[in-house]
Amino acid sequence: MDREDLWRALGLDLEAHGALLEALGPLYQEVFLSQENRPEGMGYFDSVVADIHGARVAELLQIRESGRPVVGTFCVFVPKEVIWALGGACVGLCAGVEVATEKVEELLPRNLCPLIKAFFGFKLARLCPYMEVCDFLVGETTCDGKKKAYEIFEAYKPLYVMQVPQRKDEASFTLWLEEIRRFVNHLEEVLGKALSPQKLREAIELINRKRKALARLNRLRFNDPPPISGRDALLIHQLAFFDDPERFSSRLEALCDELEERVKAGEGVCPPGTPRIILSGCPMAIPNWKVTHLVETSGAVVVGEESCVGSRYVGELVAVSETSRKGLLRALAERYFKIDCAIFTPNPERRRHLASMVAQSGAQGVIHYALKFCDPYTVESYLVERESPVPVLRLETDYSPEDREQLRTRIEAFLEMLS
Amino acid sequence: MDREDLWRALGLDLEAHGALLEALGPLYQEVFLSQENRPEGMGYFDSVVADIHGARVAELLQIRESGRPVVGTFCVFVPKEVIWALGGACVGLCAGVEVATEKVEELLPRNLCPLIKAFFGFKLARLCPYMEVCDFLVGETTCDGKKKAYEIFEAYKPLYVMQVPQRKDEASFTLWLEEIRRFVNHLEEVLGKALSPQKLREAIELINRKRKALARLNRLRFNDPPPISGRDALLIHQLAFFDDPERFSSRLEALCDELEERVKAGEGVCPPGTPRIILSGCPMAIPNWKVTHLVETSGAVVVGEESCVGSRYVGELVAVSETSRKGLLRALAERYFKIDCAIFTPNPERRRHLASMVAQSGAQGVIHYALKFCDPYTVESYLVERESPVPVLRLETDYSPEDREQLRTRIEAFLEMLS
Numbered sequence: 001m002d003r004e005d006l007w008r009a010l011g012l013d014l015e016a017h018g019a020l021l022e023a024l025g026p027l028y029q030e031v032f033l034s035q036e037n038r039p040e041g042m043g044y045f046d047s048v049v050a051d052i053h054g055a056r057v058a059e060l061l062q063i064r065e066s067g068r069p070v071v072g073t074f075c076v077f078v079p080k081e082v083i084w085a086l087g088g089a090c091v092g093l094c095a096g097v098e099v100a101t102e103k104v105e106e107l108l109p110r111n112l113c114p115l116i117k118a119f120f121g122f123k124l125a126r127l128c129p130y131m132e133v134c135d136f137l138v139g140e141t142t143c144d145g146k147k148k149a150y151e152i153f154e155a156y157k158p159l160y161v162m163q164v165p166q167r168k169d170e171a172s173f174t175l176w177l178e179e180i181r182r183f184v185n186h187l188e189e190v191l192g193k194a195l196s197p198q199k200l201r202e203a204i205e206l207i208n209r210k211r212k213a214l215a216r217l218n219r220l221r222f223n224d225p226p227p228i229s230g231r232d233a234l235l236i237h238q239l240a241f242f243d244d245p246e247r248f249s250s251r252l253e254a255l256c257d258e259l260e261e262r263v264k265a266g267e268g269v270c271p272p273g274t275p276r277i278i279l280s281g282c283p284m285a286i287p288n289w290k291v292t293h294l295v296e297t298s299g300a301v302v303v304g305e306e307s308c309v310g311s312r313y314v315g316e317l318v319a320v321s322e323t324s325r326k327g328l329l330r331a332l333a334e335r336y337f338k339i340d341c342a343i344f345t346p347n348p349e350r351r352r353h354l355a356s357m358v359a360q361s362g363a364q365g366v367i368h369y370a371l372k373f374c375d376p377y378t379v380e381s382y383l384v385e386r387e388s389p390v391p392v393l394r395l396e397t398d399y400s401p402e403d404r405e406q407l408r409t410r411i412e413a414f415l416e417m418l419s
Numbered sequence: 420m421d422r423e424d425l426w427r428a429l430g431l432d433l434e435a436h437g438a439l440l441e442a443l444g445p446l447y448q449e450v451f452l453s454q455e456n457r458p459e460g461m462g463y464f465d466s467v468v469a470d471i472h473g474a475r476v477a478e479l480l481q482i483r484e485s486g487r488p489v490v491g492t493f494c495v496f497v498p499k500e501v502i503w504a505l506g507g508a509c510v511g512l513c514a515g516v517e518v519a520t521e522k523v524e525e526l527l528p529r530n531l532c533p534l535i536k537a538f539f540g541f542k543l544a545r546l547c548p549y550m551e552v553c554d555f556l557v558g559e560t561t562c563d564g565k566k567k568a569y570e571i572f573e574a575y576k577p578l579y580v581m582q583v584p585q586r587k588d589e590a591s592f593t594l595w596l597e598e599i600r601r602f603v604n605h606l607e608e609v610l611g612k613a614l615s616p617q618k619l620r621e622a623i624e625l626i627n628r629k630r631k632a633l634a635r636l637n638r639l640r641f642n643d644p645p646p647i648s649g650r651d652a653l654l655i656h657q658l659a660f661f662d663d664p665e666r667f668s669s670r671l672e673a674l675c676d677e678l679e680e681r682v683k684a685g686e687g688v689c690p691p692g693t694p695r696i697i698l699s700g701c702p703m704a705i706p707n708w709k710v711t712h713l714v715e716t717s718g719a720v721v722v723g724e725e726s727c728v729g730s731r732y733v734g735e736l737v738a739v740s741e742t743s744r745k746g747l748l749r750a751l752a753e754r755y756f757k758i759d760c761a762i763f764t765p766n767p768e769r770r771r772h773l774a775s776m777v778a779q780s781g782a783q784g785v786i787h788y789a790l791k792f793c794d795p796y797t798v799e800s801y802l803v804e805r806e807s808p809v810p811v812l813r814l815e816t817d818y819s820p821e822d823r824e825q826l827r828t829r830i831e832a833f834l835e836m837l838s
Contacts, residue, residue, distance in 0.1 A: 107801055108798060108801070109789075109794075109797035109798060109800075109815065111530065111791065111792055111797070111815075112794065112797070112798070141585045141586070141764055143563055143794075144562055144563045144564075144762070144794035144795050144798075145563075145794045145798065147585060147764045147795075148761065148764065148794060148795055148798035148799055149798055150764065151764060151765050151766075151798075151799070151802060152798070152801055152802065161764065163584070163585055163586045163590075163591065165582070165584075165594070166560045166566060166582055166585075167560070167582045171582075171593075171594050171597040171598070171601075172582065172594070174590075174593075174594075175584070175590050175591070175593075175594045178590040179590070182590075342567065343563070345560055345566045345567065345569065345570060345580065346570050347570075370528075372530065373530055373792065373794075375528075375531065375562075375563035375564045375567060375792075375794070376563050376566075376567055378528035378530070378531070379527060379528060379531070379563075379564065379567035379568055379570075379571070380567055380570070381528075382526055382527070382571055383570060383571065396528065396530075
C-alpha cells in the first residue's frame with residue numbers, strides 16, 4: 001500500500017504528518033548516521049526508522065483487517081503476552097516529541113509530564129499512525145499524571161485501565177494478580193474467545209526471546225570498548241515496542257553475533273578507556289535521543305539504560321514451567337511485579353539494580369534523567385544520588401531542544417569531574 | 420508551662436518561630452477580625468488561633484508524657500478512630516506556608532506541590548511544634564509526591580505509611596481493609612496493647628460527633644444569607660485537625676445553635692442575594708486563606724468547600740451498629756473508602772458530590788482551587804469544569820502572596836460574569 005494512502009486511510013493530518021517525518025531525517029542523520037564504527041547489523045534498524053510510520057503500520061493494519069486486535073500501550077506493566085496469546089498484536093505509541101501544545105493545554109494542565117502531553121498531542125493532531133491503527137489502548141495507574149489523564153483521553157480512544165499497586169507486599173501482589181485476571185477476562189469477553197494455555201506459553205516464549213536478545217545486547221555493552229554506541233542501543237530498545245517481535249529478535253540476535261565478534265577482535269565504537277555512563281530514570285520515546293546524543297558527543301559513551309526503555313523493560317523472563325492457565329497467569333504476575341519502577345514505595349530494588357549495572361559495566365558515573373514534573377522520578381532521584389556507588393548528575397528536562405546547550409555544559413562539567 | 424519553655428523543650432528554632440507567629444497576627448486581623456457581623460461563637464476559635472502553637476501543643480505534650488502516643492497525619496484517609504481508641508491522640512501538621520525553601524530544595528525537586536515542600540520546611544527549620552510533639556507520623560500513598568517524599572522524610576521522623584488503592588472496586592476494597600488491619604496490628608505491636616472493640620466504638624462516636632457538628636455547620640451555610648462567612652467556616656474545618664475533638668465538638672455545637680438563631684432571625688454575614696461560591700479542590704492548611712479571602716472581599720460569599728479541609732473530611736459517619744473488632748474495622752474501611760479524592764480513577768463520585776453541594780447551597784459558581792503541580796487535582800479539574808452545573812473558574816496557585824492581585828482580577832471577572 002502506498003504510504004500516503006495508508007496514512008489517509010488512518011485519518012492522519014497528511015500535511016502536518018509530512019512535516020513531522022521530514023524533520024526526523026536530518027535529526028537521524030545527525031544523531032545516528034554520522035557515527036563512526038557502527039556495526040553492520042544496525043542497517044536493519046536504520047531501515048525500520050527510515051520507514052517508521054510505514055511498513056510496520058501497514059502490517060498492523062493487515063492484522064486488524066484480518067479480525068485480530070491491535071492494542072496500544074504506554075507502559076512496561078501491561079502484560080503483552082496475553083494480547084499476543086489471544087491472537088492480537090501489541091504496539092507502543094508516539095510520545096517522544098511535543099506536538100499540538102495549544103490543543104493539549106485545553107485539556108491538560110501546562111505543568112504536566114511532557115510524555116503525557118505528547119501522546120495527547122499526537123492524538124489531537126492526528127499524527128500517530130500507531131495510535132490510529134489500534135482497536136483500543138491499555139493504560140495503567142502507574143503515575144498520577146497518566147492515571148488521571150486517561151479519564152480525559154478515553155473520550156478520544158477506547159481505553160482499558162489496569163490498576164498497578166504501589167507497594168511490594170503480599171496484599172499488593174494479590175491485587176496485581178487479580179488485575180491480570182480481570183484484564184484477561186476483559187480481553188476474552190471483548191474478543192469472544194478463550195485464552196489457551198498453550199498459546200499463552202507460546203506468547204511468553206515469543207516475548208522472552210525478545211527480552212533475552214535485549215539482555216544479551218546489554219551484557220555485550222559491558223565490554224570496554226563497547227561494541228555498540230549508547231545511541232544505537234537506545235534506538236533498539238525503542239524499536240522493541242514497535243516491531244514484530246519475531247523479526248526483531250532474529251535481527252537483534254544476528255547483531256549480537258556481530259557484536260560478539262567485535263568484542264573478540266577488541267573492536268569498539270570508541271577507544272578503550274572512554275568514560276562510561278549509565279543513564280537512569282524516565283523512559284525516552286522516539287525521537288527523544290537528546291541526552292544520550294549529548295553524552296556521546298561530549299567524549300563519553302553510554303553503556304546502559306536503567307529505564308523502562310532499557311533494563312527495566314528487559315528485566316526478568318516469565319517462567320514457563322507452568323502449564324495451567326492459573327499457573328501461567330501467576331508466573332506473568334510475578335514477573336511484572338518485580339519491575340522496580342519509581343511508583344513503588346519503598347523502592348530499594350531500583351537502587352540495588354542500578355548499583356549492579358554500575359558494577360557490571362564499570363561505569364564511572366550515572367546521569368539521572370527525569371522528565372519535568374515527573375514526581376516519582378524527580379523525587380526518587382535524591383535517593384538514587386545518595387546511594388549511588390559513583391557520582392550522579394541529576395537532569396530534569398522536557399522535549400524542547402532549547403535547553404540543549406545548557407545540558408551540554410552540565411554534562412561536560414560532570415564528565416570533567418569524573419576524569 | 421511558659422510558651423517559650425514549651426517550644427524550647429520541643430527543640431524549635433525560637434527566633435525563626437517567633438517571627439513566624441508574629442507574621443500571623445496582622446494576617447489574622449486582616450482576614451478574620453476585620454469581618455463584620457461575625458457570630459459570637461467564633462470567639463473560641465479566635466482564641467485557639469491566638470495561641471495556635473501553645474495551649475493545644477502543651478496538652479499534646481502532656482498526653483505524650485503520660486505515656487500515650489501522639490500521632491501526626493497529613494491526610495483524611497488515616498483512620499484516626501483507631502489511634503484514639505488505643506489511647507493516643509491524633510493531630511494535623513503545619514503545611515500551609517512556604518518556609519526554609521532552600522533547605523527543602525536540597526531534598527526535593529523545585530517543581531513539587533507546595534504542601535509537601537511546606538511540611539518538609541517546617542521540619543527542617545524546626546518550626547512546627549505539632550510535628551515535634553508527635554511520637555510518629557502516619558503517611559499514605561495518596562499522591563505520587565507525598566508517596567515518594569515520605570521515603571526521604573523518614574530520615575527526619577519515624578513514619579508509618581498506609582497504601583491507599585486507586586480504584587473503587589472489590590479487589591481495591593479488599594486491599595484497603597487489609598491495610599487498616601495491618602495498621603491496627605502495627606499500632607498494637609508498637610504500643611504493646613490490644614485494641615478493645617468497646618474503646619473503638621467510643622472513638623468512632625467521638626469522631627462521628629465532630630463530623631456531625633461540621634456537617635451541621637455546612638448545612639447552615641446553605642441558607643441565604645449564610646449565618647457565617649466562608650473564612651470562618653474554613654478556619655473551623657482547619658482547626659478540626661488540631662483541637663481536642665470533644666471540646667471542639669461542643670464549641671462547634673454551641674456555635675451552630677447560635678447560627679440557627681441567626682438563620683431564624685434572617686441574620687447573616689452579608690446581604691441576602693450575595694453571589695454564592697463553592698470552593699472545590701485541594702486542601703487549604705492554616706494559614707492558607709488566600710482564595711477565600713479574595714472571594715469574600717470581592718463581593719461574594721463562600722458557602723462550601725468540596726475539599727479535604729471541608730466536605731471531604733466531614734463525609735459520612737462510621738456505622739457503629741457493629742460490636743466485633745472485625746465488624747468495626749470493616750465499618751471503618753467502608754467509611755474511608757467512600758472518600759471521593761482525585762487520586763481515584765475514575766472518580767465520578769466527586770463530581771456528583773460537587774453538583775449536589777451546588778444544588779443544596781444555591782451557589783452560582785464553583786472556584787476550582789488546585790495547588791501548583793498537583794496532578795490529581797489539576798488534571799481532574801478539566802472534568803469538574805466540563806460536568807459542573809454552574810460556571811467554573813479554575814485556579815492553580817501556591818502559597819506565595821505574589822499572585823494575589825492576579826488572582827483577584829480573575830476572581831472579580833468571574834463574579835462579574837455570574838451576575
